[in-house]
Amino acid sequence: MPLVFDLLPFARQLDFKYVNGEQRLFDLTRKTYLKVSPEEIVRQSLILKLVNDFSFPISRMKSEYEIYNNQLVKRIDLLIYNRKGMPLMIIETKAPSIKLNQKAIDQVVFYNNVIFAPWLMVANGSEALLASIDFETGKTTEFFEFPNNLNKL
Template sequence: MFEPVPLNLPPYPFRIKQEAETNYIFDDIRKKFLVLTPEEWVRQHFVRYIIGEKGYPKSLIRLEGGLKLNSLQKRTDIVAFNSRGEKILLIECKAPSVPINQKVFDQIARYNIVHRIPLLAVTNGLQHYYCQIDFSSKSYQFIESLPFYSV
């Protein structure tokens, strides 16, 4: 059973329950309890972070959406949209024990071949990396912090 650990994100008052030997956390976006895994702990924190600290509307966030990549079914952790329904932010979450390395960046880059989203974030709850993509010049730039939501 996963015991929550402190992350490099603000603490939030989550609804957590235990049944048998399993902890569950309530997901405010999907409106249901989910098994509390290390990755889910990071995902729930980061969703609260982008809503509470960066102003992303809860109604414009989708969790664990599907995508097809080279005929394989994959899942993106978090996608945020603007008010026109355009994808503006793609976030890949890992468990705190998973190092953020080239393999993780390659994974989000592969997902973004399908999505073509201009802002990417990678986090394990302890380290966070943000990247802006310029599709016209086929370039990218790491940025210090996640921009605030803007319409």
């Protein structure tokens, strides 16, 4: 069961502008304007939610982080680091029209085979799947609300 993760209030705060007749969206982590897509709106709204509601500094976030797995180059939508600079959470963002399903979960798990982040999330703008992994025991725990203390790690 996904947790309710409404990003609409944050989407209203995003910085849009037109460049050569094309609408662009400011990426808070890369400090540049990008082509607008539903997935990008979800990612930027999620970044604002993490900053405003959970006190995560943008300096601990990286968008489109490249990884290499089995000779494949993939990009993690959003990687959050802990205070020591180690991966804390991998976030896969989907367009609002995309249902959160096993394929999305498999994608974030695939990324984690390289990164080994203790937290995984998939979000589509209205709901999210959130889980933590205990690497010592192999136990995965699903969460139904976002922990308020993750930014302290």
